[in-house]
Amino acid sequence: MAGAASGGSASLTPLLIAQIVLTLFVFVMLLNSAAVMVYFERKVAAVLQQRIGPYLVGPKGLLQPIADVIKLMFKEELRPRAADPLLFALAPIISATAAFAAFAVVPFGASTTFFGLLKEPLKLQVADVNVAVLVIFAIASMGVYGIVLAGWSSNSKYSLLGGLRSSAQMISYELSYGMALASVLLIGNSLSLTDLVNGQAGVWLGFIPRWFVFLQPLGFLIFMTAGIAETNRAPFDFPEAEQELVAGYHTEYSSMSFAMFFLAEYINMVTVSAVATDLYLGGWHGPWLPLSLGWIWFLIKVGAILFFYVWMRWTLPRYRYDQLMAFGWKVLLPVSVVNLLVTAAGVLYFGL
């Protein structure tokens, strides 16, 4: 489902070339975003804990991610003897692929001609699918397999427990995630992310932006909670709970296969933040900037949510596993169902 779509005719028109360049650009930027996020997370964590954080490599430690990547690449690739060789190699690839593929349908800016460079406007999005929201959901559910298979194929107790926990956790929280999404779809009256974002243009009463977060405050909270659980971040990082499971599903991994899981985790965070921005925070709409520069607003909003992610991780202690399940099924799911019902009633009777 990924890949460049809507390129027009088969010949190499400027639009098609621009589309291909855009796809590569998104790919590279996602790789970069993971590196930047690692640095950002360590710095923010350091500030929160009154430390300095990385400072030796480059000015202010800015080259730390590059050093990390080089270190990871030169490590030895280990495989336990009892591991299932095929699945052990396949699992990180599934994880990373799913993470990249999910971003393909996320729009991150209004259509632009790049200051008149192109004849027709180009959508700032790798693939415009009219069921984009569902596609993201589907690819996210594929990401579970990477983790589960990693856990099983390593043939280690810690890994297996991590894999089982993650599959149970992701299935449980996917429901609330879907319910929160459904309420937004009801208000936005579309399944296409571009349409949903465009539905949030303009302001109420002259100063409140028409973002869905003001119509769906509860939905936004549910979405973020479920999103954190889906990406296995603290305080829901059970699949890799260090104190309980060594490193969970990637205990037995080393070198680049470990790096792939790491990459997948950070890219998933970026994707969830980008989707949350598109769905609730008005995407690229914001004051002062023209629509063609809307991607700046988009980046600012995504950055804010990512900061929130890191903040959560270093502030909240981890839940207990049974508490997580009880919270997901007995609190989050009922609340999201009620939220959906109220939203549906509101749309039906008041035409929100």
Add this chain to the structure above:
Amino acid sequence: MVTLNHYLILSAILFAIGTAGVFVRRNLITILLSIEIMLNAVNLTFVAFGRALGSADGQIIVFFVMTVAAAEAAVGLAIVISLFRHKESLNPDSFASLKW
């Protein structure tokens, strides 16, 4: 040109594969998987016919089939788990006794 018949033939082949799985294999989980193959073959037929008739009914039936498949998988796997607890085996032949 791919026509309706292509889809129907594909569906027939998939259905036969699923049937073979149910008949031949002696592992409860593989048998359940084979049933899923058969259900999917039928789904494909529904969608293809719906497309040929230009109506949404085919796609709607698929939702019902999926719902039933989900229910079947949940109950089936629960039964498999409780059977496995009793006999430590997944072979359906080992559950032939009427009483234990």
Add this chain to the structure above:
Amino acid sequence: MFYLFAAVAIGASLLVIAQRNPIYSVLLLIGSFGALSGLYVMLDAPFVAVIQIIVYAGAIMVLFLFVVMLLNAPHEDTEYDERVHPLLRPGPMRLGALLALLLGIELLWALGRGGESGVFPGGAVTSVAVIGRSLFTDYAFPFEVTSILILVAMVGAVVLARRDTARDRRDRGGV
């Protein structure tokens, strides 16, 4: 494209029933579902295609994988030689394979007699809104019935899979 997806679907399904290890079977089945989902897209049913991935590959198959991992019993215990491939075992297995083959041939024969096959007409129902409207009006009753079915299945699964704690305690000698 059709032939590619069809080949993947058939190949993966064949391998599903030819694997000894159920984990591989589950994974191959996911591959087969992916190919079917591609076919749904070609049939102008993108919604069904996505639902196929979400529900089948994303939920039902995770459940299967979960159970396979939980039981951790990769070996098929039969009265036959463990080393013989599951599809090549003697006796009633052969008969079963023959019956399945017969069914396949019969279906193909019946389809072959169908005569002229329609090329797909132009207008296709792809809109999610149309499907939803139809689902909640014409099919409202079946919809409600399936929701009750799901509820019953959920309760049933919980009851079946729950450990009978009282009896377990007695089995262990009244601990």
